[in-house]
Every structure is written in structure tokens, then in C-alpha cells.
Amino acid sequence: MKTNLFFVFYLVSLSLCGQSKTGNPDWLTLEETEFSVSYPREWELVQSGQMGTSFILFAKQSSAQDQFRENVNLLIQNLAGMKIDLDKYVEISEGQIKTMITNGNIIESKRIVENGSSFHKEIYTGDQGVLKLKFEQYYWVKKEKAYVLTFTAEVNQFDNYKEIGEEILKSFRTHLQ
Numbered sequence: 001m002k003t004n005l006f007f008v009f010y011l012v013s014l015s016l017c018g019q020s021k022t023g024n025p026d027w028l029t030l031e032e033t034e035f036s037v038s039y040p041r042e043w044e045l046v047q048s049g050q051m052g053t054s055f056i057l058f059a060k061q062s063s064a065q066d067q068f069r070e071n072v073n074l075l076i077q078n079l080a081g082m083k084i085d086l087d088k089y090v091e092i093s094e095g096q097i098k099t100m101i102t103n104g105n106i107i108e109s110k111r112i113v114e115n116g117s118s119f120h121k122e123i124y125t126g127d128q129g130v131l132k133l134k135f136e137q138y139y140w141v142k143k144e145k146a147y148v149l150t151f152t153a154e155v156n157q158f159d160n161y162k163e164i165g166e167e168i169l170k171s172f173r174t175h176l177q
Contacts, residue, residue, distance in 0.1 A: 024038075026040065026041050027039060027040055027041060027171075028040075028041055028045075029171075030045060030055060032054070033175065034076070034145075034174060034175055034176060035054075035074070035147065035172065035173060035174050035175060036171075036172070036173050036175070037055070037057075037072075037074070037149075037168065037171055037172045037173075038168065038171035039057045039072070039168050039171070040164065040168075042060055043057045043058060043059055043060070044057070044058040044060075045057055046058065051073075051075075052075055053073045053074060053075055054073075054074040054075070054076055055073065055074055056071055056072070056073040057071055057072045057073070057168065058070075058071045059071065059161060059164075062157075067130075067131065068131055068133075068153075068154050068157075070151075070152065070153040070154070070157060070161045070165065071151075071152055072149065072150065072151045072152075072165060072168045072169065073149075073150055073152075074147065074148070074149050074150075074172075075146075075147075075148040075150070076145055076146070076147055076148075077145065077146040077148065078144070078145060079141065079144045079145060079146055080144045081144075082144075084141065084146070085141055086111075086118065086119075086120060086139065086140070086141040089120075089139055089141050089146050090109070090120045090122075090139060093122065093137075093139065093148075094106060094109065094122070097122070097124050097126070101124075101126035101127075102126055102127040102128070103125070103126055103127045104124060104125070104126040105124060105125050105126065106122065106123075106124045107123045107124055107125065108121065108122065108123040108124075109121070109122050109123075117140070117174075118140075119138050119139060119140045120138070120139040121136070121137070121138055122135070122136070122137045122138075122139070123135065123136050123137075124137075125155060131154060132154065132155040132156075133152055133153065133154060133155060134152070134153055134154070134155045134158040135150055135151070135152050136150070136151040136162075136165060136166065136169065137149065137150045137151075138150075138169055138172070140174055142174055142176045143176050145176075147174055149169055149172050151165035151166070151168065151169055153165065
């Protein structure tokens with residue numbers, strides 16, 4: 001009897017080891033010193049530092065005519081000595097959305113507290129050249145650093161990618177207190 005229980009426990013623990021933090025075995029997890037994030041296996045992970053990002057996750061191109069690959073990226077900004085808390089960071093960011101993004105329009109702005117951690121969620125639209133884009137962005141300010149996690153999609157594709165984009169965003173964890 002003890003042998004059978006041990007064998008069952010062993011099989012259960014083996015099956016759990018390969019899963020990502022989302023519980024989805026088809027997802028991978030990027031584990032870094034400061035953060036972790038899970039994402040679909042078929043999305044492309046780029047850690048080249050392009051445009052100051054820590055990573056960019058790209059969805060597959062939907063067709064040969066697809067001009068834009070939906071993506072999730074992380075930007076970490078050093079705020080040392082600036083005395084910027086989350087409220088001030090949101091105020092600055094919203095100002096930039098309205099003044100620096102062509103046709104920038106904030107749709108939603110709200111504070112969220114989950115698992116004892118507070119972050120801010122912004123949803124906004126704007127134009128980048130001929131592309132009309134929609135952004136869902138989460139901000140954290142921890143230990144004098146701002147973590148800006150952004151899901152970006154073409155406006156007409158946003159709803160098609162919203163569920164998977166938000167699942168990626170919600171899998172993100174900072175390892176700083």
C-alpha cells in the first residue's frame with residue numbers, strides 16, 4: 001500500500017514539474033532575477049534590449065499581409081533619487097499618452113490590488129504611422145524602479161488577442177518586495 005501511494009505521489013509530482021506558472025503545459029516561463037512571466041510556446045521571445053525593453057513577446061504573424069505582430073513587452077525604468085511613487089508615475093505616463101502619442105486616447109485607468117501588491121492598469125489607443133493601435137499597460141513602482149508591462153495590438157485585432165494578452169500580463173510577477 002505504501003509503495004502504491006509513493007508511486008502515485010511520484011507521478012503527480014512529475015506531471016506538475018513541466019507546467020508553467022499559468023498551469024498551462026503549452027506555456028513557457030521566462031524566469032529572471034527581478035521578474036517572471038509566462039507565455040504561449042508559439043510566441044517568439046526576444047531579449048535583444050530593442051527599444052530599451054527587457055523582453056518582447058511576439059504573436060505569430062496571422063497572414064503574409066499582416067503588417068503588425070501583436071506583442072507584450074517589459075520596460076524597466078530606473079527612478080533612483082527621483083522620489084516617484086506609483087501615483088506620480090501614472091500622472092506622468094498619462095500626460096505622455098495625451099501629448100506624445102498621435103491621437104492618444106485613454107479608455108481606462110484604474111488601480112488594482114492583487115495578492116497584496118498594487119499596480120495600475122491603463123488601456124488606451126493611439127496611432128503609430130498608418131497603424132491604429134490599442135494598448136493595455138500595467139505599471140508597478142518598486143524599489144525605485146518602474147516596471148511597465150504592455151500588451152499592444154492593432155485596434156481591429158485587439159479583441160482577438162485580448163484574452164491571451166491579459167493572461168500573459170496577469171502571469172507577470174516582480175520578485176521585489
